[in-house]
Amino acid sequence: MITPLVPVPALDRRSLLRSASLAGSGLALAAWMPAWAQPVSRGIVRPVPQLSGDTIALRVAHEMVRVDGREAHVIAMNGTVPAPLLRLREGQTVRITVANDLDEETSVHWHGLLVPFQMDGVPGVSFPGIKPHSSFTYEFPLEQSGTYWYHSHSGLQEAMGHYGPIVIDPKAVDPIAYDREHVVVFSDHSFIHPHTLFTKLKQESGYFNRQKQTLAGLAAGKDQTHAERLEWARMRMDPTDILDVTGSVYTYVVNGYGPNDNWTALFKPGERVRLRFINASAMTIFNVRIPGLRMTVVAADGLPVRPVPVDELQMSIAETYDVIVTPTADRPYTIVGEAADRSGLARATLAPRAGMVAEVPPLRERPLLTMKDMGMGGMDTPASDDPHAGHDMEGMDMPVSGGGAVGQAGATGHSMSMRDGANALQVALGPGVQSIAPMPMDRTGEPGVGLENVGHKVLVYRDLVALERNPDVRGAAREIEVHLTGNMERYMWSMDGKTLSEAKTPIPLRTDERVRVTLINDTMMNHPIHLHGHFFELVTGHGAHSPRKHTVNVAPGGKLSFDVTGIHGDWAFHCHMFLHMHAGMMRVVQVRDAGDAA
Template sequence: MPSISLDRRTLIRSAAWGCGGIALSAALPAWARSGTMGIGSGSEVLSGESIALTIGHSPFTVGGKEGHAVTINGTLPGPIIRLKEGQRVRLAVTNTLQEDSSIHWHGVLLPFQMDGVPGVSFPGIKPGETYNYEFEVKQSGTYWYHSHSGMQEAMGQYGAIVIDPAGPEPVAYEREHVVVLSDWSFMHPMEQMRKLKAMGGYFNMQKQTLASLLAGKDQSAAERTMWAGMRMDPTDISDVSGSIYTYLINGHGSQENWTGLFIPGERVRLRIINASAMTNFNVRIPGLPMTVVAADGQNVVPVETDEFQIAIAETYDVIVKMPPATDTAYGLIAEAIDRSGQCRATLAPRPGMVAAVPPLRERPLLTMKDMGMGDMDMSGGGGHSGHGSAAPAKEPMPGMDMPGGGAMAGMDMSGGSMKMRDPSVAPQVKMGPGVATLAPMPTDRTGERPTGLETAEHRVLTYRDLKSLTPNTDTRKPSREMDLHLTANMERYMWSFDGVKFSDGVDPIPFRYNERVRVNLINDTMMPHPIHIHGHFFEVVTGDPGRHPVKHTVNVLPGGKVSFDLTADALGDWAFHCHMLHHMMAGMFRVVTVRKDEDAA
């Protein structure tokens, strides 16, 4: 573990300044309080072979307003759990709530009975009871834990896991900070769901206006008419937005300004975790490049970038080289992808410093490509990039007519509208009111910049930039291939896989033990979906055989598709779902079963 030392003068200043902040952040664990010098092995983390966690109710204050949280050991985020590869750990989790609860160890490889998903791997933790999770630690890296019961995760029940490798770290650094990103609302998540069911765009306060049309911004009148005819909204980027969310870094809003300290010249490792319920973030440190060294806890060939998008449930480890001999603070900016809000934190050489906060950038608009229509532009005039300039004009697809007449595969344009529900493009999808669209021409977008960052003038990370640091271990070709469609009726807020909600009693997805399968995720919706599988890692197929990035969560861009190769090497029943909490709760959830041949019957 790297050294976490500071010079004596800075240490005294930090202690004095930090103590003054404790009264303002009593619901924050020591490691997450502003002015921290980095995580070590002291009282700010839980480690060893026996760890006790308590789930309970706590008040939580941000922006001067107090709300109610569900917390671990009375703090939001919960304590860091620091383990070591090869050890055995027992985690005794006590539930003091008046309802069932659970903890899922996100990304951690363990027996399925210890995975923490009620109704799938165990019955849950009843009020007043203690459940003992016990398993051997088989890996290293940055992970996290959270509730898998109801909406408790959205109310604060989450924390970080750091697992040190049995051997040396492959990258050098002098200091490390855990950075937990999240979204917080004073509106109960069940009330959010009720409003979304009533109107899918309820929280979207960034719709196009007559003023923006007259000012020459956003879409043209013809484009707006076309989108209105399809009953779709190109500004519908995030279901729940900054209109009710306060975005947090380590439990702090921008006003509280979480500050992590460093010494000039140091290499600082930031273990960045997106523990949000519904928000993907664009992350940057203006003025400093970041070198990505791990994704979802798995080491990658170091790659330098200026910004990356982190989907819900993903983790990225980055190394930041602090300039020598400076007295400069740097802003760590987490901006919601719909640009409805952001959170800033500060990296500084001494407490009390404040870094500049950049203004929110112009919100992006969805395009025909986000409908699964490739690079086609219905208007022939290009779409707005979200950065004040239009994208290059594209010709309409050959053989395709404008609204009012004509047709192409996957579309019925009669009556001036387009209904992209041609079942021939997805014969396994159960058509019904829960499937509003099927992508006619979904494309592999793993090499594309994600939503809103398409025309950024600096470097932006894509999945194809990620290469496993070590060769992929299973070199077999997949023995079979399966398609899985991500389906929805966004207007009615219905979410599913292959047109079937989990509550409809859908059968599990079966795998034979140790078989190699290629899974193609096809996004028929106009929102990104971070898809997570429990108990396994998979290789995202990015065109570099043998070095595909190994992940447990992959973000499927709107109208796009992602393929991954999975070795089903963990027996049992495992959850497989979209990690947008409302999408999962509305039905985008399945169970994967892994059985030996003799047990398959």
């Protein structure tokens, strides 16, 4: 049972609507505001509260709200989930005072913003945290524009609602033309406390998976063959294990509203509507589409990209995408955020008038993992109409070690994987490392698990091309390889086989040093990796116009590389699957000037 630390009044639907009305009354004053302070969601039915200016006050406290008609205990900022939209302007210096009304420490991290490391908001890494019943003032210049967000980096508060959107307008002419815009924050809400979710996963990794294979699926030929099931069972792997926490306990929300609440944004036919998508979920990767309406991706992680027309995009945790849609018909459309395992969906409506509802598509058939997701991509047969083609593992010699490893442990305990070179000994099998991917491959040209054969265009990382030339086009002076490791059975997660507490030294960089980081996913789970305080350039063949991101998803059994230029400070580097980070999949990147002592 969730019990607030202090008694809090219930915030009912009438209060929420009254707040929305008050926020809407401010629209009459919009013409008198500077351009950067204009309401971001004009013509919205239930707007997200908005704060602007050089001085902003936020209060963190326990609150009660309603989600899909149910009372929910949350940790909110200024009484709302999501927290108020911060509408800011490139070039201004902002002072944000955060008052902590909790009986525990809190913090705010400005996700994707280039700020001095002391303002980055990670307790124990860049600042001491905000103690209970105290306050802290963040102050930093805004060196960029675009769509970003902010959230707690303390305990499990983010998973309880401690997050909010940020829109920073450019100081010059916006390269993206539009007539109207809406912020669309996807997230996941559980009426069960996240500590309980974590405990259940430690007890049984598949506790929340209600989509496992059945005898009926075998008989119908929809799932794996009998031989495949035996092989996967021998390796203690589950091909339906797509997301750790699923729609069995999550309500998927848009701007804090569940599917039955039907959050609605308005448009006029023929308008170019900019939708600023933010994935602020704790554990959910969303596949986003608007049936009947094509989207043009114009920005990724806040920075403009060359326009890419798509029908669907997979948005990993902590990523942001801006898209342009131009609805010409006088009818409503459904914005669908389907969980990657297809156990549930978030739903909102884009409509010419309030009260309109479009058809909500049914959930699609849940996907299955394959050998490629085990890191054996070279063994998969190319595309085939047979869903099982290339996945027959019968007769293959794939020894089990450490509770289901694909790589075999030698006498030294080190991985004897199929990979060559010095890095083959970088990770040892053990209680916390269940597997070593034998043949990890670059999957940046793939749309994501379950989207391979949907019959329409899905965004892939290789589609992204920076609109402007990268500020640093030097080649990397050296390469750092980081393995994403774990043991799903025991719900243990790490980098290079070590949790944050076990890693004795940070990852060292020099200020202004150009480094290539290669991430290798030795697990069968997606890992959205975020580097604080930096943008990095994905190595996807676009040279000086490589896409610049701050968060990138590493597919199961996959690998990818990015180039980054070191910025002075101590920076968190972690998986944004919230419970993976909580379990230890995090390191500190320490960037020092050339003359500094290590």
